[in-house]
Amino acid sequence: MKYAFFPGCKISWFCPQYHTSTLAVLQRLGIDFVEPEFNCCGYPVRGFNHQAFLLQAARNFAIAESINADILTPCQCCFGSLRHAQFFLAEDPKATAEINQLLAQEGLTYHGRLNIRHLLTVLTEDVGADAIRSQIQKTYRGLKIAAHYGCHALRPSPVVRFDNPFSPTIFENLIELTGAQSVPWSRRLECCGQPVAERNAGLSARLRELKIESAMAAGADFICTACTYCQMQLDAPCEFSAGSVDNRADQPSALLFPQLLGLSMGLDEAVLGLEKNRIRTKDLRHFL
């Protein structure tokens, strides 16, 4: 299957290491992908204008369909947003026809035949554990990882169909292929707080701290993310509430999954961009 890589808007400026590390991992695993010029997934205008949201998502679908590719995105917010749009359009042929009328001005059509895949799903279902294992050169020892499931990939489950929304395992299974140990932690399915970062910075920071505290209490060395927004949010310094934790220096830093996987595959560290992560309380290389 050929994939159209859908990077998402935030990656280029806010998290370029996610882009480079993901592509490096995909290349190593021999996944066939192209990079057409997509537009925004529609997530930012979902609260403004439903039609604009559908149009943006459908334009991406049409672009991918025109080259007979499925969409592969590393961003869970893009993933959720695109799946929502696809869900709405599938439910409503009249809306689809109207969107197609708008797309026709650019010579595009959405037929409704493409799949939207998240990076983790492609790695699990299309590549498979054996193929990934065969590319791993060094496994981690004594590395404890808190897997952070992003909300928009996981819920609402009837729309996104990512994994069991109450007890997902897809991320932990992938993490454990690298030899790292995934730790159970109480807030693993909760929100990182990024969506309200601008509207209510205090609340956003509080949600981040609660998550990081929870991961720290579980003894995690890193919180592993597979979403541009989550990484932006969790890869930031925390102001912990007094008395809740002993040592700020122990804050588990956020790590992108392709960085974790890529390093154990022996990929070029410059491409993985570990030094671009803002918080680096521990050095991942020491666990190899």
Add this chain to the structure above:
Amino acid sequence: MLFKWSFYISVVICIGGILYRLWPWFARRIGSDAEAFSSFRRVGDAVRALFSTVFSLRIFKLVFSFLIDVVFQWRSLRKEPFRWVMHFSIFAGFILLLLMHALENQVSRAVFSGYEPTINPFRFLRNLFGFMVMAGVAMAAYRRFADERLRALTNRADIFALALVAVIIISGFLLEASKIISPSVFDRMVSDYAFHLDDEESVMPLKAYWAAEYNVAFPGESIPGDAAMIADGFEIHMDTCHYCHAKPAWAFVSYPVSKAIRPFAGILDRISFDLILWYAHFLSCFIGLALLPFTKFFHLVSTPVSLVVRGVAGKKELSPISAVNRRSVDLDGCTHCGACSMHCSVAQVYTQIPNINILPSERLQSLRGIASGGVLPEETLRHIAIGSHICTKCNRCTDICPSGINLQDMWMASHAQLVDMGFIGPWRSVPPTEFTRKAMAGLPLEVTGNGVACIPCQRIRGYIPKQDFAACMKCKTCTNACPVVSCYDNPIESLGMVPHQIMHALNLGLVDMILDTRMMWDCTTCYLCQEHCPQGVKITDIFYGLKIMQYQRVVSEPVMLAPSGKNRPSADNLNQDDALNRLDN
């Protein structure tokens, strides 16, 4: 006389205008950090930056950037080859015409001994350069016309710039053509340079030769066309004219034009058409020169600065004061080419939300208003803020901008500034509704009828998904699952309402009351409530529907549009009732 004075006046206006346009580079304020620096300090920083670049190894970077980015326009070629061919034709053609032709006494005669405008290669090159400019102008007009989206963005300034260049070049070609056929010009040349041909009879062979070979028209005269006469004329020509006159066919544009207008030579000569064109030609040039600081032509000054600053600064982060200066300069570096808006990640939104500030090329124009420090109406600011909010800061416009403008920094700084001004999305700056104000003040409420307080359920259902709030049985599972609620010691006091209360209020039709609660806007859309709801109420999706309602409430006033926008989406698009009602079917 007119030539001289109009030239001096236009030069004075041009220089004065440039100085007038330079001052805002140190006075404009984009970004909240800009307030910290006085214009005086900013001039100092610019001078310091200039000197530290010129007197260091970075001078090589500067020269390199000037050659590659400014002269060769590499940034344009890299991303948009068509636009590069178009722009480079105009640029190169115009600059070469300026040097070789307009400044012929200062440049060409100094560099090339024996320069005459009518000998080759100059006669040919003048046409070639003019042709390049015209081809570029035609490509530019086609580019703006062919793409519907770009046509909609094209404004009067864009058209004026292209039209003026076209007038300059076309008047030049016509001038040359009318001089080719002009019998008066011929007579003048003969009396100036061939004074030995002092009677009509001795000039006749030359006339015959020039009429046959140089396309001069002699209306009302019968010029013999026999071979012997022409041969005689050729001899005189070789003695007197040949050294300064290449065959007019080398003027490959003007010559065919001269053939076309030759039948009208009599009238044209009587009205001194060549003189009229001469005035048109130099006056249009001087008008362009005088207006340079006040039109798109100012990009000849500002864009190279933007490009070289980008070339020298590279990806290095500038000091705050230099960043403020750079933003000010960059505001002028824009040529309104529209490349950013053509590739903008959210450009499609503009077809549904007719707010011109969604598009980067247009928002940049609006930012000038904020930057100049003038007081903009609340409504204008809100529309800029909405545009800024829809922008995803994806960096693509910065990557593509042929002028090298750091748009990413522009958007980040202006967005932060707008947020500081209270524009957190479109909603925060909206005062509470009448209903909430009354409720807060303890006044009696009207909860029935069509007032602000109560919105008929039918209307609400139009905005929200199929399986709606009516199924809610107030079990509070949503509220218990909500991570936002759990962040507050006293959630109802802090948030106004919690999720199950919102569902209940919806059943009562109290939509305006909901829209004023903090819960609506503090929702992170994590979908925990919706996933957990035993009744399958799509709580988060309902929240999205309510947000759309609120957005409509905010923008229900006439939407501000740039005066230039044509073919823009109609205001009917604002009415989303139809689109959203479908979700309810």
